[in-house]
Amino acid sequence: MSLLTDSPSFYQTYSGPSNDRAASQMGKFCLVAAACALALAAGTTAGTHMSLWTSPVSTRAPTMAGLNGLSSVAGTIPSTGYAAPATYYPTQPEQSTGSLRSPAALRSTASASPLPSAMQWAWVAGLGCWSAVLAVATFWGKRQPVAIMTTTGEKAEGFGASHTSFYTSAQAKDSYATLDEILEAKMADEGVRGITKEVLDACVKITEALRVNLVTVADAQNSVFGDVQLGVDVIADDLMWDMAKSSKLVREAASEEEPVMVETSKEGRFTICWDPLDGSSIVDNNWAVGTIVGIWDKTTGMLGATGRDQVTSIVVLYGPRTTALVACDDGVYEFTCGEGNKWFASREKIQIKQESKIFSPANLRACQEDQGYNSLVSYWQENKYTLRYTGGLVPDVYQCFTKEMGVFANPTSKASPAKLRVAFEVAPFSLLVEKAGGKTSDATTGGSCLDIQINGVDQRTAGCFGSAAEVDRFNKMVLGK
Template identity: 65%
Template sequence: MAAMTRAMPTLAVRASAGAAPRRAAAKASKAPVRAARDVRVQGGDAYGASGTSFYTTTEKQESYDSLDNVLDAKCADPEVRTVIKEQLDACADITEALRSALVTVEGSSNTFGDAQLSVDVIADQIMWDAVKSSAVVAFGASEEEPVVKPCNPNGRFTVCWDPLDGSSIVDNNWAVGTMIGIWSKETGSGDDGMLGATGRDQVTALIAIYGPRTTVLVGLDDGVYEFSYGCTPDGCQLPDGTFEPWICSRKQIKINPDSRIFSPANMRAGQEVAGYKKLMDYYIDNKYTLRYSGGLVPDVYQQFTKNMGIFTNPTSDKSPAKLRLAFEASPFGLLVEKAGGKTSDGVTGGSVLDVKITQVDQRTALCIGSANEVDRFNSFVLGK
């Protein structure tokens, strides 16, 4: 494999002295981390995709901070730093597994009766291995089997995850992801710190997206940061000649209050919820750009890359809530609100982060994204 891999450009990484890689250098070929210096072009004399699409405004940097540098500076709690690193390692392992695993039915089903795919099972096992081997994780819970299970009696955190969100699109080779919420035993009404708590009680959350590149959003003390995995086959080379698997590709990401992008889930509810149909008509009449894949991770993650967006998933009697509060809505809600966005629980119009978690498998409606667009949802759909 090494002989077949073409040379990748060196990417300078700012790292603390003596930093050492935490993972083996010999990895499968990884796409280089590039921050393209494109501009957002709308209308005018532009032709092709550039005339209708939203392009990144992120400019290429001469060097990027290492994971250790950023965590040391922006995460005061050493145990939170530890659990973040462990979960990033798990995301790296899932990345490698997705490169080689076929998408086939496993022959078993999860708690909800859904057929499990081979990649779901692999990703879930990687997550369980990570929490069971951790010195700081006391409990773990997977969306595949929503039961809180003990890990380390001396641990402090409860880690909840959806190991591979996007089972309906992963066979298309579309982007999928992992959602991770982390609570401390100090919150909530039970021993695990999650039941009886809210999403606002999370100590941090991580959202990984596996596309052409693997990138992970992480909530730190002063905002949301993005880390990119593997800029060369051996990792990212540090000034001392060693390699680092993760670099910080973006810092303190912000979601603007207004958006021209919309992602409408559960559109069936528009047949029963007049306000939702009215909201869809508003987006179309005002020429919003539709960006929707059917995967929660890519459809909400784009709000951090485009710095705008709105994801809507209301419910009705015939289209009940499917999103899990602890596994999906809470992790994304924490990150979106840290980035200046807003959330709605789809019922009261209040933040989804204020909904108490009373069951591991609790479901919720959700609207999440640019603040003014969430207000519009509350007005059109909920009459709030």
Template identity: 60%
Template sequence: MKLLCLLTLPTVALSFNSPSAFLRRPVHHSPSTPTTLHGEYGASGTSFYTTTEKQDSYDDLDTILDAKCPDPMLRTVICEMLDACADITEALRTALVTVEGSSNTFGDAQLSVDVIADNIMWDACKDSKVIKDGASEEDPIVRTLNPDQEYTVCWDPLDGSSIVDNNWAVGTMIGIWPKSTGLIGATGRDQVTSLVALYGPRTTVLVVLDDGVYEFTYGCTPEGCQLSDGTFAPWICSRKDIKISEDCKIFAPANMRAAQDLPGYKELLDHYMKEKYTLRYSGGLVPDVYQQFTKNQGVFSNPTSDASPAKLRLAFEAAPFGLLVEKAGGKTSDGTSGGSVLDVEIKAVDQRTPLCIGSANEVERFNDMVCMVK
């Protein structure tokens, strides 16, 4: 596995054996500076902070996979995809965000970082010991790479092209299907696993394993992350068996233009505001759904209408995230029938879908108000 890393901020976040000198530095407040967390000018009472406590030691990737993923081929493809995410991390730290001078299949201008991330994914699949077919959201054609191997891998190499120039968090989404189903004619439920990487101040990746969803954090030093025994590992397991609660007070509303055509969606948005839900929406699918795993709650909605059709890709975006959310106890909706997005048959590589995803009771509310499911 790759061990090189240019990240500096995570050195603070992932110092496992002793607090950083930075964290020990005393905080000085001006006498005129309010120190209360709440009040007229303090932090909002609807703010949500992590409840994850620092551990004395962390398991590395191999330890978790040995315990939670007995299939050696599946362990291999997970490690290969994590290696690719590590390489994309390095590229994002050094590549400028500029127009590449070319466009993808949909006519969208490609950015330098999009192309780099996509090339890294293709190279990882071509060099794989277990991947048979690959398909990229940038060029949605299933291509056979290693005919005798097992898995079909679909990926969105760098979701968030409209916000990456702002230096906001972006991510990679990966769905993995077995040879027995392939992609066309399969559903999201046929996936053997899925991974979603978030590239922010640190790189973290959600992975579906046998008994739930686990988060892995990428190395904080050139040697990797230091474990309690003094050894180093490129990936540590930062959170285990993550759960998404049935209720939430965080909402991320996409495609709000559709509220002009869908009275139920407008009513739903009004409900969120009237009931003082907290808006957490960046316009990037990965950070806007990933927060459900860090806050253990939340709902993301992207309905469709004739004037404002949904544009999410079923195979590259909705299915990988759908598997993660449902494995963590959340719920998904296909945005029309109210059924799980994981049960929608993939009839075309570039198939689009509406989506609601997250805390189960809020997805049910979406179904009742927007899909008119009775």
């Protein structure tokens, strides 16, 4: 079954499977109709005769008034001195004369009753033949695929949300490479492969926790920022800490929930930072949320390093499915958590297009103070871009990889200061975006977010990520670069 994909036409033809089920149902209906027609033909003849012989007979003797007026098809019975048995008289009176008929008269009438007319026989036979032919044609005739949504219209220059490029471009395959197969071929460093698999194993546990736990306020509030923590926040963070503390590969770790670097193993190799559940403000809506992970080698550490020094980064999206973006040596790969919680490669070497018609404008309050940002948002609207914004960083930037286009903008203003954390959010996502051919901006100098030096665990910044042409437009209209 083909999916709607990019096409020169406004819509692409959907070629579904042959209409086997519909054909089977229609064929069965037609066979039943044919059988009913033949039964009707036989019943018409049999019923004509049998109905005349099966009428109930009265057990009461006739009255003299009835005898005086009695007549039959065979002749008139004398009314004087006649004493006929009671069983001669059926209960139904003759409708035309009110007289009663004897069994002899009934037999005479039955033998004289005509069979169904030629017109009736022709109608019944025709119905039976038509039903039988249609049944055969339906069962054994050539079946064509069902065509849905076909058009010859050309793609409009300014297209909207219904354009097929906003649907998935992923093609079904007979088989998919496993996580181990991709990492063996596309990630040369054995240690990086190992920590990647450990992170993804922890995210499988977070997936299961999100499915069975209610979204409620946590009993204990540990957030140093005074933010209200939810139970699922704490669970996700605990699962990440369990992974980090039990791993022989992790040297030190920090969580967005507690932005303090913690040494977990002196023999470990990697510094790992994570946002355990990005999107806490929308998780109670059952919207998509995610986990963001950045990983640095001990040779650079995280403090004093940049996002460009990461050995890999991982973003996991929890939605109807659980999927993960992983920065490999030659590009970005998407993995899907399938049956048995096994990861397989659902997209390989993702590329973000230079142009986009999707925009995600965060921090719209800044439009009141920043005329450049206000003009940019107006430009996107006037040129029929499609708004795709949830308020969650993970789904809003993740769509740049699935749609292969998009722009996420989060500038600052005096009333709306920077909120994005460099180590926990910006650096990991920026590595993925730029490895996939996209572009990033620090929304201050116009430079790449990967070049921001991380001087504090909780350091924050503005940012813009996505299709290169749209990030350039942001730099020009908002920053004047």
